[in-house]
Amino acid sequence: xxxxxxxxxxxxxxxxxxxxxxxxxxxxxxxxxxxxxxxxxxxxxxxxxxxxxxxxxxxxxxxxxxxxxxxxxxxxxxxxxxxxxxxxxxxxxxxxxxxxxxxxxxxxxxxxxxxxxxxxxxxxxxxxxxxxxxxxxxxxxxxxxxxxxxxxxxxxxxxxxxxxxxxxxxxxxxxxxxxxxxxxxxxxxxxxxxxxxxxxxxxxxxxxxxxxxxxxxxxxxxxxxxxxxxxxxxxxxxxxxxxxxxxxxxxxxxxxxxxxxxxxxxxxxxxxxxxxxxxxxxxxxxxxxxxxxxxxxxxxxxxxxxxxxxxxx
Amino acid sequence: xxxxxxxxxxxxxxxxxxxxxxxxxxxxxxxxxxxxxxxxxxxxxxxxxxxxxxxxxxxxxxxxxxxxxxxxxxxxxxxxxxxxxxxxxxxxxxxxxxxxxxxxxxxxxxxxxxxxxxxxxxxxxxxxxxxxxxxxxxxxxxxxxxxxxxxxxxxxxxxxxxxxxxxxxxxxxxxxxxxxxxxxxxxxxxxxxxxxxxxxxxxxxxxxxxxxxxxxxxxxxxxxxxxxxxxxxxxxxxxxxxxxxxxxxxxxxxxxxxxxxxxxxxxxxxxxxxxxxxxxxxx
Numbered sequence: 001x002x003x004x005x006x007x008x009x010x011x012x013x014x015x016x017x018x019x020x021x022x023x024x025x026x027x028x029x030x031x032x033x034x035x036x037x038x039x040x041x042x043x044x045x046x047x048x049x050x051x052x053x054x055x056x057x058x059x060x061x062x063x064x065x066x067x068x069x070x071x072x073x074x075x076x077x078x079x080x081x082x083x084x085x086x087x088x089x090x091x092x093x094x095x096x097x098x099x100x101x102x103x104x105x106x107x108x109x110x111x112x113x114x115x116x117x118x119x120x121x122x123x124x125x126x127x128x129x130x131x132x133x134x135x136x137x138x139x140x141x142x143x144x145x146x147x148x149x150x151x152x153x154x155x156x157x158x159x160x161x162x163x164x165x166x167x168x169x170x171x172x173x174x175x176x177x178x179x180x181x182x183x184x185x186x187x188x189x190x191x192x193x194x195x196x197x198x199x200x201x202x203x204x205x206x207x208x209x210x211x212x213x214x215x216x217x218x219x220x221x222x223x224x225x226x227x228x229x230x231x232x233x234x235x236x237x238x239x240x241x242x243x244x245x246x247x248x249x250x251x252x253x254x255x256x257x258x259x260x261x262x263x264x265x266x267x268x269x270x271x272x273x274x275x276x277x278x279x280x281x282x283x284x285x286x287x288x289x290x291x292x293x294x295x296x297x298x299x300x301x302x303x304x305x306x307x308x309x310x311x312x313x
Numbered sequence: 314x315x316x317x318x319x320x321x322x323x324x325x326x327x328x329x330x331x332x333x334x335x336x337x338x339x340x341x342x343x344x345x346x347x348x349x350x351x352x353x354x355x356x357x358x359x360x361x362x363x364x365x366x367x368x369x370x371x372x373x374x375x376x377x378x379x380x381x382x383x384x385x386x387x388x389x390x391x392x393x394x395x396x397x398x399x400x401x402x403x404x405x406x407x408x409x410x411x412x413x414x415x416x417x418x419x420x421x422x423x424x425x426x427x428x429x430x431x432x433x434x435x436x437x438x439x440x441x442x443x444x445x446x447x448x449x450x451x452x453x454x455x456x457x458x459x460x461x462x463x464x465x466x467x468x469x470x471x472x473x474x475x476x477x478x479x480x481x482x483x484x485x486x487x488x489x490x491x492x493x494x495x496x497x498x499x500x501x502x503x504x505x506x507x508x509x510x511x512x513x514x515x516x517x518x519x520x521x522x523x524x525x526x527x528x529x530x531x532x533x534x535x536x537x538x539x540x541x542x543x544x545x546x547x548x549x550x551x552x553x554x555x556x557x558x559x560x561x562x563x564x565x566x567x568x569x570x571x572x573x574x575x576x577x578x579x580x581x582x583x584x585x586x587x588x589x590x591x592x593x594x595x596x
Contacts, residue, residue, distance in 0.1 A: 024423065027422045028423050030416075031422040032416075034416035035428065037408075037413075038409040038474060039413070041409060042432070042469055044450070045443075045447055046438060046443060049445075049447045050442070050446075052446035052450075053442060109337075109340070113337075115333070117330040118330060119330075122584075125587065128344055130344075130348065130576065130579070135528030135572075137530045138528075138572055139347060145561050146350060151561065153346075153367045185344065193587050197588075245439070252530065270445075274445050275535050287444070287445065294437055294438070294439050294442070298436075
C-alpha cells in the first residue's frame with residue numbers, strides 16, 4: 001500500500017550529477033549502519049550454519065577427530081534406513097492428524113466468535129488463545145497427567161462415559177494421536193485469531209447483499225465467507241503444515257519417541273542422531289531434508305501470497 | 314448505529330445464541346482444563362495427587378509441592394536463567410530488529426530489495442536445520458553454558474524485522490521528512506520520531522519473543538550441559554526420568570512457576586497483542 005508512495009518520493013533523477021551520487025552513497029552507508037547488528041547475527045547464526053550444515057551433511061563428522069568426505073552416503077542412508085523411513089512416515093501421520101484438526105477447529109471457533117450475537121466474545125477469545133502462551137513442554141506434562149491410566153482425570157471421565165483407553169502413551173496406536181492432540185490444543189488459538197482477522201476484513205455489505213438475494217446461512221458461508229477467506233485459509237494451512245514438520249517438544253516430554261518408535265519424528269531423529277549418537281554428518285543430511293521440505297511448503301505459500309509480496313516490495 | 318442497537322439486543326436473547334453460548338462455555342472449559350489441572354494439582358497434598366478416583370480440585374490446599382520443587386531442581390537459578398535468556402533475547406532483538414526494520418522501511422538505498430528478499434527467505438529456514446552448526450559455532454567461541462552463548466544466536470530474527478517493517482511502512486512519510494528537513498540525523502529520526510509511534514508493535518514483538526524463548530525446549534536442552542545453566546522449561550524435563558515414578562504434584566508446581574509469569578503478563582497486554590499478531594501475516 002505504501003510502496004507506491006515510497007517510489008513517488010525518490011528524488012527526481014540526476015539534477016546534481018556527482019552530488020546526487022554522493023548523497024546516494026551516504027544513504028546506503030547509513031542504511032547499512034542500521035542493518036549491521038542484525039546482519040551480523042543473521043549471517044553468523046543463520047546463513048553460515050546453513051552452509052556449514054550442507055558441508056557437514058557430506059562428511060562423517062562426529063564432533064571429534066578428523067572428518068572425512070563421504071559424498072552422498074548420508075543422504076543414501078536418509079532414504080534407505082528403515083528407522084528414518086519410519087520417522088518420515090510418523091511425521092506424515094502426525095501431520096495428517098494435526099493439521100486438519102487444528103485448522104478446522106480454529107475455523108469453526110473463529111466463525112462462532114465472529115458472530116455479534118455471542119455474549120462475552122472478548123472473554124472467549126482470550127481464554128481460547130491462552131494455550132498458545134503455555135509451552136508445549138509444560139502442556140505435555142499436564143496432558144500426560146490427564147491421560148494417566150490410573151491418576152488421570154480425563155481418562156477417569158472417559159471411563160465413566162464407557163470409553164476404555166488404557167495407557168494411551170504406552171499404546172503404539174494411540175500415542176501419536178495423543179501427542180498430536182497436545183499440539184492441536186496449543187496452536188488452534190493462534191490459527192483462530194488469524195481466521196478472525198480474515199473474517200473481520202470481509203465487508204458486511206456482501207452479507208447484506210446475499211441476505212437480500214435470499215441466501216441462507218449455509219449459502220452465505222459457502223458463497224461469501226469461504227471464497228473471501230481462501231487467502232487466510234492457505235496461510236494458516238501452510239503455517240500448520242510447517243509446524244507439523246517440526247514436531248518435537250511434547251513428543252520428547254511425553255513419549256521420548258516411543259512406544260516402539262511409534263512417535264519418533266524427523267526432528268526427534270535429528271536430536272537423537274546429532275546430540276545422542278553424535279553422528280553430526282548424518283544428522284545434518286537429515287536437517288537438509290527437513291529444510292528442503294520446509295522450503296517447498298514456503299514456496300507454495302509465496303505463490304499464494306505473491307501478489308501481496310509484490311505490493312510490499 | 315442506533316438502528317442496529319435494538320436488533321443486537323434482540324439477537325442476544327435468541328434461543329440459538331443461548332445454545333451457542335453454552336456450547337462455547339463447555340468448549341472453553343475443556344480447553345482450559347489442562348491449565349486448571351496445573352494450578353489445582355500444584356496445591357494438592359501428595360496423597361490426593363495419587364488418590365483414586367482422581368479429582369479436579371484439592372480438598373486441602375498445600376504449599377508442599379512448591380517447596381519440594383526447590384529441592385528437586387536448582388529452581389531459583391533456573392528462573393533467573395529463564396529471565397536472563399528470554400529477557401536478554403527480547404531486548405537485543407527489539408533493538409537490532411527495529412534498527413534493521415527502519416533501514417528497510419524508511420531509507421531508500423541501493424540493494425534494499427535484495428536484502429529484504431534475503432531476510433524474508435531466511436524466515437523459512439527451520440531452526441532445527443541449523444541447530445548442529447550453531448551449536449558447534451557457540452562451542453568454538455567457548456560460549457557453551459554461558460548467557461551470551463544462549464542469547465547471541467537469537468539476538469536478531471527475521472520475523473521481528475519483517476513484522477516491524479510492516480508497521481514502519483504504515484507510518485506517513487511526512488512525519489520523518491519534516492524532521493529531516495529540520496536537519497535531524499537518521500538515527501534521531503528513528504529514535505525520536507519513528508520509534509515512539511510504533512510502541513504497540515514493539516510491545517507485541519517483545520511479548521512474542523519473550524514467550525517463545527521462555528517456552529523453548531530444544532535450544533536450551535542441547536545447549537546446556539550443566540543443570541544450573543538450563544531454563545525452567547528444559548529443567549522441568551529432568552524430572553521425568555526414565556523408569557522413575559513421575560511426581561505429578563511436584564511437576565505441576567514447577568509448571569505453575571513456568572506458566573504464571575507469562576499468563577499474568579499476557580493478560581495485561583492481550584487485547585493489543587492478539588490484534589497485532591492476527592494482522593502480522595496478512596498485512
